[in-house]
Every structure is written in C-alpha cells, then in structure tokens.
Amino acid sequence: MPRDRNPSVSDESLERRLRHHYQNMLQSPALVDQWIAEAQAPNPVVRPSRHRWRAPAIVAASVLGLATGAAMHWAPRTDAWVWAATHDIPILQGIARQLGVPGVSSLVASGNVMPLNLADRQSGVTVKILGSYADAVQTLLFLQTTHGSPTLDQITLEDQLGHRLQPEFSAWNSQTHQGFVQFSALPSWVWIPGAQLTLTINGLGSLRHPLGAIYQGHWQMTWDQAPPAAARTVSPDARAVAHGVTLTLQQYTLAPSAAVFHLSASVPWAHNVSKPRKQKTAPQPQFIIKRVHGSGAAIPILSESLGGAHVTLMAEPLQPGRYILTVVEWNHEPGPWTWPFTVSQGRP
Numbered sequence: 001m002p003r004d005r006n007p008s009v010s011d012e013s014l015e016r017r018l019r020h021h022y023q024n025m026l027q028s029p030a031l032v033d034q035w036i037a038e039a040q041a042p043n044p045v046v047r048p049s050r051h052r053w054r055a056p057a058i059v060a061a062s063v064l065g066l067a068t069g070a071a072m073h074w075a076p077r078t079d080a081w082v083w084a085a086t087h088d089i090p091i092l093q094g095i096a097r098q099l100g101v102p103g104v105s106s107l108v109a110s111g112n113v114m115p116l117n118l119a120d121r122q123s124g125v126t127v128k129i130l131g132s133y134a135d136a137v138q139t140l141l142f143l144q145t146t147h148g149s150p151t152l153d154q155i156t157l158e159d160q161l162g163h164r165l166q167p168e169f170s171a172w173n174s175q176t177h178q179g180f181v182q183f184s185a186l187p188s189w190v191w192i193p194g195a196q197l198t199l200t201i202n203g204l205g206s207l208r209h210p211l212g213a214i215y216q217g218h219w220q221m222t223w224d225q226a227p228p229a230a231a232r233t234v235s236p237d238a239r240a241v242a243h244g245v246t247l248t249l250q251q252y253t254l255a256p257s258a259a260v261f262h263l264s265a266s267v268p269w270a271h272n273v274s275k276p277r278k279q280k281t282a283p284q285p286q287f288i289i290k291r292v293h294g295s296g297a298a299i300p301i302l303s304e305s306l307g308g309a310h311v312t313l314m315a316e317p318l319q320p321g322r323y324i325l326t327v328v329e330w331n332h333e334p335g336p337w338t339w340p341f342t343v344s345q346g347r348p
Contacts, residue, residue: 092131092142095178099171103302103316104140104180107133107257113142114226122217127201129221130178134195135255136231137314139165139183141199148204148215149174150181157183160196169303174206186228195225231255240327240337247327247337254343258302259289259318263311267331286328287313291321292340299323320345 092113096105107113108131118129124147131142139157143150152167159165165183172179186195199222204215233253240247246266253260289299305312320343327337 091144091178095130095142095173095176095180098173098176099179101171103258103300104171106317107140110256112229112256113140116223118221118223120219120221122219123215125204125215125217125219127204127219127221129199129223132197132223132225133257134186134225135228135257136188136233136253137185137255137258137260138168139186140180140257141183142178142180144176144178145204146177148206149177149179150201151203151205152181154201154203154205155181156200158198158200159186159190161190163187163190186225191227194227196222197225198222229256234341236339236341238339240335240339242335242337243333245330245333245337247330247335249325249339252341254318256317259299259315261311261313261315261325263313263327265309265311265330268308269306269311270331287311288326288328289315289318289323290326291319291323294321318343 092108092115093105096108112135113131113133115131116129120127126146128144129141130144133140141157149172150170152170155167157165157167163186165186167181167183169182170179198220201217201219203217206214231253233251235251236249238249240249248264249261250264251262287301287304289301290296291299299318300316302314302316304314322340322342325339325341327335329335330337
C-alpha cells in the first residue's frame with residue numbers, strides 16, 4: 001500500500017545524523033552546512049495557476065541537477081560493472097512479463113530500472129539483486145534466489161543514514177525463483193549528496209510456508225542507487241461536495257512508476273452510515289480514474305489505503321492528457337465527487 005507522506009526531516013536527531021555523515025566524507029564545514037540546509041528545506045509543491053508549470057520546472061531541474069551532480073562527485077562511486085550490467089535487462093523484462101503486475105512491465109521497458117548484479121550466499125542459498133528502482137512514490141527491488149522466496153517480515157532496506165524503508169508488497173514466481181519487492185519511497189533528503197542502500201534478508205520462506213522462514217541466514221548487499229527519475233507533486237486542495245459530505249483532493253504525485261493521490265473527507269469512512277446494505281459484507285468505496293476523450297477504460301488502481309478520513313490511491317503511471325478522478329460512493333452515499341486534472345506533455 002502507498003503511504004501517506006514522507007517523514008519530516010526537521011528534527012534535531014536527523015540533523016546530527018546528516019552532519020555526522022557528511023563530515024565523515026572529509027568535506028569542508030561550509031559544504032556540510034550547505035548540504036544540510038538543502039536537505040532541511042521543504043520540498044516545493046505545485047499549486048495550480050495560470051503559469052503552474054513554469055516555476056516548478058525550474059525548481060525541479062535545479063534539484064535534479066544538484067542530486068545528480070552531487071551523486072557523481074561526492075557519493076561513493078558505483079562500480080563500473082554495475083552500470084555495464086546491461087545483459088540483465090532482458091532478465092528484468094522476463095520477470096515483469098511472468099508476474100504480470102500492472103505497471104511493472106512498462107516501467108522496465110522504459111529503461112529507468114537500474115540493472116544490478118549483486119549476490120550473497122549464506123547457508124547454501126544464494127540471493128541476487130538483479131535491478132533496483134526508486135522515485136518519489138516507491139522503491140522496487142528485483143530479486144532472484146536459488147531456494148525460497150522473500151517474506152516481508154524478514155526483509156529490510158536502509159539508506160546510508162539508517163532510515164528504514166517499509167516493505168509493502170511482493171510478487172514472486174516460485175518456478176523461476178524470481179520476483180520483486182516493493183518498498184515505500186525514499187525521503188528526498190537521502191539524495192543529497194547521493195543514496196546508498198543496503199538490503200538485509202534474515203530468512204526465506206515459500207508459498208507453502210508464507211508465514212515462517214524455512215531458510216535461515218543473513219544475506220546482505222549494499223549499492224549506490226541511481227538518482228530518481230523526474231516526478232511532479234501537485235497540491236490542488238480541490239473540494240467536491242455531495243449529500244453534505246466534502247471530499248478534498250489534497251495532493252497527487254505523478255512519477256514514472258505510478259501516480260499517487262491523497263484525499264480527505266469531512267466524514268470518516270464507515271462512520272454514520274445512513275443507508276446500510278442488506279448484505280453482510282463491509283461497504284467499499286469506489287474510485288475511478290479515466291482519461292477524457294480516451295477509450296473509456298478506467299486506469300488500473302494498484303492499491304488503496306483508507307485510514308479514517310484519509311485515502312491514498314496508487315494508480316498506473318499516467319500518460320500526457322486530461323483525466324477525471326471520481327469517487328462514486330462514500331459511506332453508502334452516492335456521489336459522484338469528481339476532480340479534473342491534466343498531465344502535461346513531457347511531464348511525468
């Protein structure tokens with residue numbers, strides 16, 4: 001499931017960790033202070049207006065240039081063989097086709113997944129990382145094992161400052177021993193001056209034993225993650241009202257791997273239900289994203305996360321065009337609540 005927000009970076013403990021990390025890289029105090037200031041600066045968001053894309057484009061280009069340049073000059077160098085591991089791209093494409101998870105095949109085909117060839121062998125079992133991907137909405141690792149499959153409670157992913165990403169979803173082919181694990185997104189401050197990730201697996205399970213580790217070990221691999229592909233966050237704070245209930249589209253992020261929408265409601269979900277259904281099943285809200293003047297088919301929604309008055313949706317990545325997000329029903333009250341939005345040409 002997508003998570004609501006990246007954690008705050010303003011606390012003193014994080015500043016101490018940032019300062020310690022950068023000072024250990026033997027840079028001047030002035031440069032350390034500059035990096036910390038950049039990391040603590042709030043992330044710019046876009047509020048729709050007549051010139052809504054101009055200033056954010058400049059900011060996005062500056063941030064991406066800073067992250068890329070810093071990663072090349074200051075972060076630990078990524079070994080040349082990692083970048084040259086293009087022979088693994090067909091393997092990644094094969095995994096995506098076998099699993100058939102919406103959005104993954106197009107992501108691999110885009111060339112944004114970073115090929116890797118890392119391996120660790122423990123207790124007679126080898127675990128390989130075939131590729132990795134990170135952007136503003138999620139982090140993906142493509143894995144292969146000789147035995148067993150990763151279980152979410154036995155796997156951790158940390159950045160160079162000790163921030164731990166949450167494993168949220170996995171897809172696995174038990175015949176080829178290949179698949180991927182989805183984690184929450186890296187916080188933006190990790191990319192200054194460059195992201196280094198460490199995967200740790202303490203046990204591997206199987207489809208027959210999904211809740212327990214049948215292969216014990218301590219597989220661990222570290223690598224330098226490529227800078228993220230461009231993403232755009234828009235904060236329209238747009239309200240729609242129906243039957244006395246106000247739903248607000250607070251923010252959405254358009255990234256190469258997915259689109260994530262954050263909504264809030266004036267009435268929490270499943271609270272004060274006015275028209276209870278006869279069937280015993282719990283009511284479910286309906287969310288639809290359609291492209292205007294398109295084929296009429298809905299954009300696949302990959303996951304939904306409801307927490308009281310807050311909703312987070314993750315959908316397939318969106319191509320340039322005009323769209324409408326619709327909430328069909330909320331607490332048995334029919335809407336619709338609708339929000340039109342546009343994905344510009346050349347933008348995520």
